[in-house]
Amino acid sequence: MNSKTQQDETREVTQQPSQAPTTTPHIVIVGGGFGGLQAAKELGKQPVQVTIIDHNNFHLFQPMLYQVATAGLSPSNISNPIRAILEKQQNTGTLMAEVTGIDLDAQQVLMGDRQTLHYDYLVLATGATSNYFGHPEWQQLAPGLKSINDALEVRRTVLSAFEAAEREPDEQKRRALLTFLLVGGGPTGVELAGAIAELVHQSLKGDFRHIDPSMTRIVLVQGPKRILPSFPNSLAQQASKKLKQAGVEIKTGEHVKEVRN
Numbered sequence: 001m002n003s004k005t006q007q008d009e010t011r012e013v014t015q016q017p018s019q020a021p022t023t024t025p026h027i028v029i030v031g032g033g034f035g036g037l038q039a040a041k042e043l044g045k046q047p048v049q050v051t052i053i054d055h056n057n058f059h060l061f062q063p064m065l066y067q068v069a070t071a072g073l074s075p076s077n078i079s080n081p082i083r084a085i086l087e088k089q090q091n092t093g094t095l096m097a098e099v100t101g102i103d104l105d106a107q108q109v110l111m112g113d114r115q116t117l118h119y120d121y122l123v124l125a126t127g128a129t130s131n132y133f134g135h136p137e138w139q140q141l142a143p144g145l146k147s148i149n150d151a152l153e154v155r156r157t158v159l160s161a162f163e164a165a166e167r168e169p170d171e172q173k174r175r176a177l178l179t180f181l182l183v184g185g186g187p188t189g190v191e192l193a194g195a196i197a198e199l200v201h202q203s204l205k206g207d208f209r210h211i212d213p214s215m216t217r218i219v220l221v222q223g224p225k226r227i228l229p230s231f232p233n234s235l236a237q238q239a240s241k242k243l244k245q246a247g248v249e250i251k252t253g254e255h256v257k258e259v260r261n
C-alpha cells in the first residue's frame with residue numbers, strides 16, 4: 001500500500017448517516033472475507049458505525065475454489081453479495097473499492113480513485129497471498145488459487161488440455177497433455193488432485209472420441225514425508241488412501257527444484 005500523496009486532490013467519502021451522533025465511533029473494516037465479515041457481524045449490535053470495504057462486492061467462499069477450478073461448481077455458487085449478507089445490520093455500510101493505502105496520522109483509508117474515508121478504528125482483514133516457498137518465478141507458470149479469476153484460469157488450463165489431447169495425433173504428446181503434476185500436498189493440492197480425479201473418472205466420462213480421460217495421469221509431489229503435514233497422521237493416511245484409490249500417484253519426500261515450461 002502507498003503512503004498518502006497529493007492530499008489536496010483526494011475526496012472524503014461520507015459514510016455516517018446524517019442522523020448519527022457525531023460521537024458514534026466509525027469502524028472501517030478492509031476485506032469482506034471470513035475475517036472481515038465476522039468482525040462486521042460481531043459489531044452489528046454495538047453502538048458503532050461500521051463500513052466494510054472490499055475490492056469485490058461479494059464474499060468469496062475460498063474453500064470451494066477448487067471445485068470451480070475443476071468445473072464442479074460455477075463462480076456464482078461460491079460468491080455471495082456482501083450487502084446481502086449484511087443487509088439486516090442497520091449500522092453497517094458496504095463500499096466496493098480498492099484500498100491503496102492508510103494515512104495513519106489523518107486516520108484515513110485511501111482508495112483507488114483518490115477518495116478517502118475517515119476511521120476511528122481500523123480492521124485490516126485483507127487475507128493472504130500464495131506462498132511459492134522461495135520460488136516466486138513459478139507464479140508465472142502456475143497461478144495461485146485464491147480468487148475466482150485464479151480458479152477460472154486453472155479450469156481453462158485443465159479443460160484446454162483435454163481438448164488439445166483430443167486433436168493431438170502423436171501418442172507421446174497426447175500422454176504429456178494428459179499428465180497433471182501438482183506441487184504441494186497441503187489441503188489445496190490434495191483437494192485439487194482429488195477433484196481432477198473426479199473430473200476424469202466421472203464428469204468427462206464418455207465425452208471424447210479419441211482420448212480416454214480416465215487414462216489421465218495425476219501426480220501429487222510433496223516435499224515432506226507425508227501429505228497434509230498440518231493434519232493428524234490418521235487423516236493424512238486416509239486422504240492418501242482415497243487419492244490412490246482414485247488413481248492419483250503420490251510422491252512424498254520429493255522437493256521440486258526447478259519448473260520448465
Ligand SMILES: Cc1cc2nc3c(=O)[nH]c(=O)nc-3n(C[C@H](O)[C@H](O)[C@H](O)COP(=O)(O)OP(=O)(O)OC[C@H]3O[C@@H](n4cnc5c(N)ncnc54)[C@H](O)[C@@H]3O)c2cc1C
Binds near residue numbers: 031059063065099127
Ligand atoms: C483453495 C482454498 C481452500 C481452502 N480450504 C479451507 C478449508 O477447507 N477450511 C478452512 O478452514 N479454510 C480453508 N481455506 C482457508 C480460508 O479460506 C482462509 O483462511 C480464509 O479465507 C481467510 O479469510 P480472511 O478473511 O483472512 O481472508 P480472505 O478470505 O482472503 O479475504 C480477504 C478479503 O480482502 C479483500 N481485499 C484484499 N486486499 C484488498 C484491498 N487492497 N482493498 C480492498 N479489498 C481487499 C479481498 O477481496 C477479500 O475479499 C482455504 C483457502 C483456499 C485458498
